Amino acid sequence: MKEIIIIIVTAVFVNNVVLSQFMGICAFLGVSKQLKSSLGMGGAVIFVMVCATACTYPVYMLLERFEITYLRTVAFILVIAMFVQLIEIVMKKTMPPLYKALGVYLPLITTNCAVLGVTVANIDEGYSFPQSIANAFGTGLAFTLALVLFSGVRARISGSDIPETFKGVPATLIAAAIVSLSFMGFSGMSL
Amino acid sequence: MNENKPLSAEFTKGLLKENPVLVMLLGMCPTLAVTTLASNAIGMGLATTFVLVCSNFVISLLKGVIPKAVRLPCFIVIIAGFVTLISFVLQRFLPGLYESLGVFLTLITVNCIILGRAEAFASKNKLLPSVLDGLGMGLGFTGALFVMGSLREILGAGSWFGIKLPLISQEPMLIFIMPAGGFFVLGCVIALVNRLAKKKPPKEISCENCPSAALCGMDKAGCKASSPAESEAAE
Numbered sequence: 001m002k003e004i005i006i007i008i009v010t011a012v013f014v015n016n017v018v019l020s021q022f023m024g025i026c027a028f029l030g031v032s033k034q035l036k037s038s039l040g041m042g043g044a045v046i047f048v049m050v051c052a053t054a055c056t057y058p059v060y061m062l063l064e065r066f067e068i069t070y071l072r073t074v075a076f077i078l079v080i081a082m083f084v085q086l087i088e089i090v091m092k093k094t095m096p097p098l099y100k101a102l103g104v105y106l107p108l109i110t111t112n113c114a115v116l117g118v119t120v121a122n123i124d125e126g127y128s129f130p131q132s133i134a135n136a137f138g139t140g141l142a143f144t145l146a147l148v149l150f151s152g153v154r155a156r157i158s159g160s161d162i163p164e165t166f167k168g169v170p171a172t173l174i175a176a177a178i179v180s181l182s183f184m185g186f187s188g189m190s191l
Numbered sequence: 192m193n194e195n196k197p198l199s200a201e202f203t204k205g206l207l208k209e210n211p212v213l214v215m216l217l218g219m220c221p222t223l224a225v226t227t228l229a230s231n232a233i234g235m236g237l238a239t240t241f242v243l244v245c246s247n248f249v250i251s252l253l254k255g256v257i258p259k260a261v262r263l264p265c266f267i268v269i270i271a272g273f274v275t276l277i278s279f280v281l282q283r284f285l286p287g288l289y290e291s292l293g294v295f296l297t298l299i300t301v302n303c304i305i306l307g308r309a310e311a312f313a314s315k316n317k318l319l320p321s322v323l324d325g326l327g328m329g330l331g332f333t334g335a336l337f338v339m340g341s342l343r344e345i346l347g348a349g350s351w352f353g354i355k356l357p358l359i360s361q362e363p364m365l366i367f368i369m370p371a372g373g374f375f376v377l378g379c380v381i382a383l384v385n386r387l388a389k390k391k392p393p394k395e396i397s398c399e400n401c402p403s404a405a406l407c408g409m410d411k412a413g414c415k416a417s418s419p420a421e422s423e424a425a426e
Contacts, residue, residue, distance in 0.1 A: 020370045022224035026303060029219070070279070073297050074271040081264050110263075113220050113301040120297050165386040166378075169216060173378030180371040 004134040007127075011138030014187060017114050018146035019180040024114035028147060029172060038151040041108075042144025046137065048087065048109050049118055052080050053136035056119040057129055076119050081110045114143055150179055201320045205327030211304045212335035213384045218304040221295050222336060223373040229352050232340025233333065234288040238281065238296065240329025242273045243305050247313040247325035254314050266309045271300045304332060335380075342376050343367045 015021060018028045024045075031041040056076050063069050088106045091099040109115055118139045122132040153175050162171050211217045218239075225235045249269050250257075257265045278296045281289040289296065299305070308328055313321040345351050347367030349360030366372045 022220050022370065022373065023298070025219040025223060026217075070275060073275050073278075073300055074268055077267050077271050077300050078264065081267060110267075111301050111303060111306060113298045116301050117294055117298055120294055124294065165382045170378040170382035170385065173374050173381065177371045177374035177378065180374055181366075184369060184371060 004130065007131055007134045008138035008141070011135055012142040012145060013183070015142075016146060016183050016186075017118070017139045017142045019176070019183045020187065021117070023117045024112045024143055027108060027112050027114075028143075028150065029169070029176070032147045032150045032154055035148065035151045038147035039144070042140070042147050044106055044109060045112065045114065045143050046140030048080075048084060048106075049115055049136040049140040050133060051087065052083055052115055053119055053122060053132050055079050055083055057122070057132055060123055072120070072123070077116060080115055080119070084110050114139065146179075150176065153179055198320060198323060202323040202327040205324065205329070205331040206334065207331070209328075210331040210335060210384075211307075211328050212332055213381055214388075216381075217307055218302050218332060219377070220298065221302060222339060223370070223377060225292055225295050226336055226339040226343055226373065226376075227347070227368045228291070229337060229340040229344045231288065231291050232336035234281075234285070235292055235295065236329070236333025236336040238277050238292070239299055239302060239305070239332055240326065241277050242270060242299050243308060243329040243332075244322055244325040245273045245276075246270045246305055246309055247321040248318065250309045250313040251316060251318050251321035257314075262314065263306075263310070266306060266314075267300065270305050270309070274300045304328060338380060339373075339376055342380070343372060346376075347372055 011017070017023050018025065027041060027045075031037050056079050059075055059079055060069070060072065063071055063075060084106055088099075091106075118136050122135055125135070127135055154172065157171055157175055166174070205211065209215060212219070212222050221235055221239070226232045246266070246269050250266060253265075253269075274297065277299075278289070281292070281296065308325060312324050316324070341351060345356065345359070346364050347369075349356055349363035364372075367376065
């Protein structure tokens with residue numbers, strides 16, 4: 001149990017997926033404009049990450065069994081793409097309110113590199129199944145945290161007077177640098 | 192008009208005018224993650240260029256065969272195949288680079304530039320323009336990575352391609368090779384490009400210039416706005 005908690009805390013704070021590993025930057029910069037969409041995207045990512053890990057872990061064992069682990073990238077991305085589509089269809093039928101909240105963000109998740117990144121990292125780190133699930137959950141949580149924190153920062157930028165050339169994306173990136181700086185405080189921690 | 196001019200335009204537009212990173216704001220993840228050293232940046236850029244050229248080549252050949260409804264999974268599988276290929280080649284011949292790129296080599300699969308070019312260009316154009324487009328975009332990406340990598344390595348480590356530079360190698364500003372420095376340098380480089388281009392800052396990063404925009408209902412408005420040359424070619 002202690003191990004699981006350590007994995008989650010490490011994923012959320014020490015190795016934040018967006019701010020120190022640079023995965024899912026496109027979604028991070030694109031969706032963090034408002035708190036509401038940040039939460040929606042975060043929720044969808046947590047959900048897909050956990051489910052995708054639950055699917056890719058057995059798939060990898062299968063690949064290992066037949067000694068074709070070099071097909072990992074192809075197999076994983078197919079599983080993720082298929083899975084996202086499946087969730088979308090199932091959710092639309094069975095949980096319309098949830099679909100309404102998360103639906104827009106689902107297709108974007110296929111190309112969110114954090115999802116493929118976390119499934120690959122789980123294998124590379126040699127995590128067991130429960131550890132992989134914990135890591136996926138923690139990574140999703142980290143993504144959500146980064147988005148939610150940053151949406152607050154962005155609300156401030158939009159109201160401030162900045163030089164013309166820095167308006168828009170450059171200012172956003174520099175704000176992200178400052179937020180990332182605050183996460184560096186955790187980087188020395190070894191749990 | 193003869194054939195040469197449009198063809199060379201397909202190649203050169205990716206280098207500066209429609210540079211995938213600095214102007215179209217695609218593929219930010221590798222741009223930030225692997226540019227701590229200039230040599231890593233070049234390695235990543237060339238690996239991506241290889242995948243981009245090959246996938247554009249194959250997708251352009253198969254454009255009549257792939258059913259429209261399942262085109263994205265097909266594209267992704269083709270791309271993932273080439274990514275597997277290049278990671279084998281790097282693992283065998285450049286193990287040092289393979290180690291330092293790490294998981295980001297695998298993540299070339301989901302680089303928006305590659306899927307974006309497949310969707311917006313290669314699936315609608317002939318073989319030669321597609322290959323040239325891939326090459327131009329790939330080299331534009333490499334160039335942007337190289338600029339980022341050089342700046343961060345010189346400022347943050349006091350060296351360039353591993354060669355120690357006088358004066359700054361004594362006390363390098365470590366912050367530049369940390370994650371925060373990556374965001375900062377990219378922000379400044381994009382601001383500089385805005386300044387040089389003397390135009391309105393590029394559109395915000397949003398659904399509009401995301402390759403999967405077509406999936407989520409944003410449809411082609413964004414694609415066409417970001418690259419007028421292609422919509423002409425598509426016609």
